Amino acid sequence: MSAASSLFAGLLCLCTTLTAQSPPRFTLPEVPFDYFPVPAPGAKAIPARNDALPLAIANRRAALGRVLFYDVELSATRTRSCGSCHRQEHAFADDRRFSRGARAPTARNTMPLQNLGQRRAGFFWDERAAGLELAVLLPITNHAEMGMTMPAVVERLQALPDYAPLFTAAFGDAGISEARVGWALAQFVRALVSQGSRFDEGLVLAGGDVDADFPNFTATENRGKALFVGTGSTRRHSCAECHLGHHYGPCGHSWTPLPQNLQAETSRNNGLDAGKQDDDPGRAGVTGLDADRGKFLAPSLRNIAVTAPYMHDGRFATLDEVMQFYATGVRATANLDPVLAPTGRGGWGGGRRDHPLQLHTASLASPLVDLGLNLTPDERHDLVAFLHTLTDRTFLSEPRFADPFVAP
Ligand code: HEC
Ligand code: HEC
Incomplete structure (x- = not known):
């Protein structure tokens, strides 16, 4: 001693x-x-x-x-x-x-x-x-x-x-x-x-390569993981763009995820609100900047299956509801993050029809039209299955x- x-x-x-x-x-x-x-x-x-x-x-x-x-x-x-x-x-x-x-x-x-x-x-x-x-x-x-x-x-x-x-x-x-x-x-x-989640175990088994299929995952979980992290040029249209730590290559374009860090690096507007005056201003309440209205820092997605309800005001009771929101409920305000914004509003990879998370509304006829990621019910199910692998008993x-x- x-x-x-x-x-x-x-x-x-x-x-x-x-x-x-x-x-x-x-x-x-x-x-x-x-x-x-x-x-x-x-x-x-x-x-x-x-x-x-x-x-x-x-x-x-x-x-x-x-x-x-x-x-x-x-x-x-x-x-x-x-x-x-x-x-x-x-x-x-x-x-x-x-x-x-x-x-x-x-x-x-x-x-x-x-x-x-x-x-x-x-x-x-x-x-x-x-x-x-x-x-x-x-x-x-x-x-x-x-x-x-x-x-x-x-x-x-x-x-x-x-x-x-x-x-x-x-x-x-x-x-x-x-x-x-x-x-x-x-x-x-x-x-x-x-x-100590199954995601962490899988990441070690896959030699730290988040893109590889994890041997301890089911096919559904691996499909959900692929949707979550995206690949190659589609990375910047993935959930991971906002929910994983990452670092940029020397030219600022290559994007390397830090998958064990399931945390956002900055506050973003993910289109929850239509931008009304009485909505929670989020980051703008601190900076006073209009451009920060509706931006929030998402907490780590680790153990997300046990932290319901979701979002800064707990408006969604289940992960299915969260996925339904990303599929059809994203509000297209001026502050909506470019990752979720449709073609023509500065969205990265705009117009890429092959992207698994393709936005399904291409035009902005009304400024408040609901947008969403092109997620089929099966894909939403796969994403939820993936999110459950982040639980660390x-x-x-x-x-x-x-x-x-x-x-x-
Ligand atoms: C009455 C409930 C309540 C109590 C008691 C409470 N917290 Fe919290 N905590 C919250 C809420 C709500 C938030 C988010 C607040 C916000 O962002 O406006 C939060 C956020 C936090 C955060 C920020 C987490 C992050 O990811 O940025 C930390 C750290 C924290 N609390 C630590 C503590 C500590 C330490 C104590 C005890 C001294 C404590 N809290 C007591 C409800 C509570
Ligand atoms: C543009 C960035 C962005 C993208 C893309 C994005 N999110 Fe989010 N996400 C956020 C922000 C910001 C929040 C917190 C918003 C709030 O509460 O106001 C959030 C919240 C969440 C939450 C709730 C977290 C909690 O603790 O309440 C889940 C779950 C989630 N996102 C999953 C996903 C999934 C799955 C995808 C891909 C289909 C995705 N997100 C794509 C930015 C993003």
Whole structure:
């Protein structure tokens, strides 16, 4: 046992002793969890910790972050924790259109929390937070969600005897500050890595080539995958253009997907709304630019089968409804993303009749005509089957991410 881990074990005993009089509020394992396991052979590591931080410290910060994440003391009413809305069995989203906050329902659908160390865009549906350390604190001070002030949080945590040993283990002394709460929460959230889906296994079996048929997939799932990622020149008309990380070649034209990153890199307008004044402005609410109206950052599509309902306002109850929307319900506003815009409006590969995701409306007789991708019912079925391969059962039940609080 290293000096550092015996110190930690000692502190844990101290924690138990201190709380011996009253029953402990939460239970942590005697041997601290490892929040940063080495990925399976052949799988690319997903960034989960700052490499400058020693592993043992990062683990203790994540362990503290886990307790904070599930502690209702962080909300004004002592009724809601991060985990009340971000529920593990739903990939840290929940199953409601709008979640119950301490004081009011949320204005948007709760986003899943997974692989956020890989995020290249900002945080939240409108990217209003640039960094995760800030993003994890905003819900605490949001009036509807938790309704606290940070000084009040610090004061409450100082009054709870069970936190001093955890802060000491994570930061070297028992000092509690807003910044430390942010660092610990962010470290736990970044450790929420999902990489154990059948898609991940298939990607390793296929040597990292997302275009190859995956040997562990059914024919339906492989067809859905091909529709999702497109191939060659059709890539830029595929779902992957908006939903996979990617990088451009030297000339800016070759497009290489980073398939293990199933996250959008920028907010886009996917044609959900007709552009009315009372629609959620999305990104425009942050930038004030008309060109950003109706643009949203799509969360990772990992575990998408368990994060219903869908979209920023949870308007679609099922993945079938989402596919029906992409097939026939896309609204052609001025801000509609070029990937979904028809020929003549700057759409890439416009006029390509051979493309599997060919847009089926070629003219814009009315500016609000509904558009869509030319998806047959079979193709919609294949896409949904593919999306189900992104479910990672281990992630959804992993004990190191679970609620450590003892039920009253
Ligand atoms: C009342 C429900 C609720 C609570 C409590 C809550 N959240 Fe959230 N969370 C949401 C909603 C809703 C969103 C999306 C908000 C938006 O974009 O406007 C969100 C978004 C996020 C995001 C951005 C994810 C992304 O992909 O960009 C992070 C990070 C996050 N929450 C972390 C936390 C943490 C940490 C806590 C506890 C301190 C917490 N949340 C408490 C509902 C909640
Ligand atoms: C032009 C970019 C774009 C294309 C192309 C696109 N999407 Fe999306 N997708 C988005 C955006 C942006 C959102 C979030 C929109 C919102 O909530 O306002 C989204 C949301 C979703 C969601 C719901 C996510 C959630 O967590 O609620 C699913 C599922 C989805 N898309 C699947 C697909 C599939 C499958 C395809 C291909 C048939 C596709 N998308 C094509 C941009 C795109």
